[in-house]
Amino acid sequence: MPDTHESDRGSILNPLIRRLETRAMLDDADRAAIRALPMKMRALEQHNYIVRERDRAEFSCVMLRGFSMRHKVVGTGDRQIVAIHMPGEIVDLQNSLLGVADHSVQMLTAGRAALIAREDIKRIAFDRPNVGLALWIDTLVDASIFREWIANVGRRDARTRIAHLLCEFSLRLKLAGLGDPTNYELPMTQEQLADTTGLTSVHVNRTIKSLEADKLIERIGPRSIVIGDWRKLAETGDFDSNYLHLQQSELVLQ
Amino acid sequence: MPDTHESDRGSILNPLIRRLETRAMLDDADRAAIRALPMKMRALEQHNYIVRERDRAEFSCVMLRGFSMRHKVVGTGDRQIVAIHMPGEIVDLQNSLLGVADHSVQMLTAGRAALIAREDIKRIAFDRPNVGLALWIDTLVDASIFREWIANVGRRDARTRIAHLLCEFSLRLKLAGLGDPTNYELPMTQEQLADTTGLTSVHVNRTIKSLEADKLIERIGPRSIVIGDWRKLAETGDFDSNYLHLQQSELVLQ
DNA sequence: CGGGAGGTTGACAATCGTCAATCAGAGTGG
DNA sequence: CCACTCTGATTGACGATTGTCAACCTCCCG
Numbered sequence: 001m002p003d004t005h006e007s008d009r010g011s012i013l014n015p016l017i018r019r020l021e022t023r024a025m026l027d028d029a030d031r032a033a034i035r036a037l038p039m040k041m042r043a044l045e046q047h048n049y050i051v052r053e054r055d056r057a058e059f060s061c062v063m064l065r066g067f068s069m070r071h072k073v074v075g076t077g078d079r080q081i082v083a084i085h086m087p088g089e090i091v092d093l094q095n096s097l098l099g100v101a102d103h104s105v106q107m108l109t110a111g112r113a114a115l116i117a118r119e120d121i122k123r124i125a126f127d128r129p130n131v132g133l134a135l136w137i138d139t140l141v142d143a144s145i146f147r148e149w150i151a152n153v154g155r156r157d158a159r160t161r162i163a164h165l166l167c168e169f170s171l172r173l174k175l176a177g178l179g180d181p182t183n184y185e186l187p188m189t190q191e192q193l194a195d196t197t198g199l200t201s202v203h204v205n206r207t208i209k210s211l212e213a214d215k216l217i218e219r220i221g222p223r224s225i226v227i228g229d230w231r232k233l234a235e236t237g238d239f240d241s242n243y244l245h246l247q248q249s250e251l252v253l254q
Numbered sequence: 255m256p257d258t259h260e261s262d263r264g265s266i267l268n269p270l271i272r273r274l275e276t277r278a279m280l281d282d283a284d285r286a287a288i289r290a291l292p293m294k295m296r297a298l299e300q301h302n303y304i305v306r307e308r309d310r311a312e313f314s315c316v317m318l319r320g321f322s323m324r325h326k327v328v329g330t331g332d333r334q335i336v337a338i339h340m341p342g343e344i345v346d347l348q349n350s351l352l353g354v355a356d357h358s359v360q361m362l363t364a365g366r367a368a369l370i371a372r373e374d375i376k377r378i379a380f381d382r383p384n385v386g387l388a389l390w391i392d393t394l395v396d397a398s399i400f401r402e403w404i405a406n407v408g409r410r411d412a413r414t415r416i417a418h419l420l421c422e423f424s425l426r427l428k429l430a431g432l433g434d435p436t437n438y439e440l441p442m443t444q445e446q447l448a449d450t451t452g453l454t455s456v457h458v459n460r461t462i463k464s465l466e467a468d469k470l471i472e473r474i475g476p477r478s479i480v481i482g483d484w485r486k487l488a489e490t491g492d493f494d495s496n497y498l499h500l501q502q503s504e505l506v507l508q
Numbered sequence: 509c510g511g512g513a514g515g516t517t518g519a520c521a522a523t524c525g526t527c528a529a530t531c532a533g534a535g536t537g538g
Numbered sequence: 539c540c541a542c543t544c545t546g547a548t549t550g551a552c553g554a555t556t557g558t559c560a561a562c563c564t565c566c567c568g
Contacts, residue, residue, distance in 0.1 A: 075410075076409075097394055102402070102499070140348050153408040155330075205549085222546090242307075455515085456516085463516085
């Protein structure tokens with residue numbers, strides 16, 4: 001189901017470029033090379049799968065609009081969400097470079113993505129070292145978030161876990177240039193939050209209500225989160241943004 | 255505390271080469287370039303830190319002998335181990351490329367490592383695309399293991415979690431060419447196992463004894479694990495090696 | 509022989525899960 | 539406009555996996 005709106009093809013990858021520029025210094029030629037990448041546009045419905053576990057993924061995928069998640073299913077049938085992705089992020093570099101997918105990627109909301117063939121990713125990464133370094137660092141930051149999530153799920157109680165996640169979202173949305181970090185739309189059901197934090201939806205519900213009762217957050221619409229007291233929420237969530245690596249020291253390839 | 259045994263300098267990185275060759279095809283020039291990397295040898299005592307959280311890491315580190323772990327400390331003071339590393343593995347590419355360490359790396363046993371400067375890693379990665387791809391894929395496999403650990407800690411019960419970890423060790427040791435995968439030395443205390451699985455040492459103790467009572471494993475020496483029934487252990491541990499990406503499909507850079 | 513680290517065990521506590529009912533809101537067709 | 543339906547949120551009662559505390563044991567090593 002390829003999209004028709006390919007008119008502004010040159011600027012369509014701007015969210016990606018914006019993101020990669022936070023990872024490494026790019027020059028005009030780098031940006032041009034990214035814009036020139038062959039790609040297929042794809043419109044995605046809510047719940048659409050981008051890749052399924054055990055698929056052979058041939059494409060990487062840049063989220064242009066909408067949110068997606070990576071998840072795994074364990075033997076009991078329970079699900080664990082291992083990552084959430086926002087516009088501008090590259091989903092599935094992992095699965096595509098690794099050959100066989102070790103997890104599924106599925107849309108949380110409707111959206112739009114650009115598919116880029118694995119070979120083209122490899123080519124640009126090694127033809128243009130700045131881009132390659134940015135991509136590499138991006139995957140390393142992903143990995144850093146995975147590590148934090150292991151600690152979150154392994155060593156924090158429910159309240160702390162959820163507060164931590166809410167803080168992470170807030171910051172990452174800000175980073176992605178998506179709206180007010182203290183008042184955002186969280187495109188997840190409580191069951192999905194449960195699958196993210198290793199809890200049950202019932203317990204997530206109780207915990208969120210307790211955060212709300214303590215005025216750390218407010219909920220207006222169905223899924224909109226207003227952070228009432230960022231400092232207290234961050235403290236409750238044992239949140240320290242270091243692991244997001246918001247500023248690197250040595251971005252330039254020498 | 256640099257080591258003195260630098261005589262066989264050419265072959266000392268063989269464990270690394272061996273490992274990278276499972277990630278991407280290397281030619282003679284690639285191997286020679288790896289062997290020619292400037293490095294500092296370092297002897298490490300048990301419990302020595304290689305990097306501490308928040309340090310500015312300037313070096314990556316190839317484990318040549320011994321085991322190490324990555325860990326994080328949460329607000330309550332509890333610790334979460336997020337990875338275990340074996341000889342041949344590259345520790346701390348992450349921290350070194352990312353600038354500021356988001357976690358600590360510490361020796362589980364005494365050992366020996368080669369330190370390679372960040373800039374030299376970057377250089378070889380982009381001068382020799384095969385090596386670069388192998389390094390990149392290696393970090394992606396690390397990330398895949400992180401994802402599995404999130405699922406392990408988030409969605410499996412204690413018995414399954416521990417069985418899973420024991421299976422993972424077994425396979426990774428075999429991969430690294432270290433002894434019999436059904437009869438190996440696990441260089442961790444039960445408290446460290448607890449910090450790995452998000453449990454307490456007391457519960458780890460009980461769970462291990464229960465696995466032993468069911469003849470899934472046997473313990474001979476202080477930390478030697480004998481897998482009595484691999485099939486049953488893997489089943490109990492909900493273990494599927496897919497996430498280790500033992501064979502890639504497209505290893506050659508085109 | 510003494511000290512220390514790590515392993516083992518029991519009694520009890522608590523965080524979190526299970527089950528199940530009810531409620532709220534959005535979309536749909538008549 | 540109003541039943542109807544479906545998904546998701548909310549709540550209560552109860553259960554259980556896992557944690558806490560504390561004692562004791564075992565082995566290694568100086």
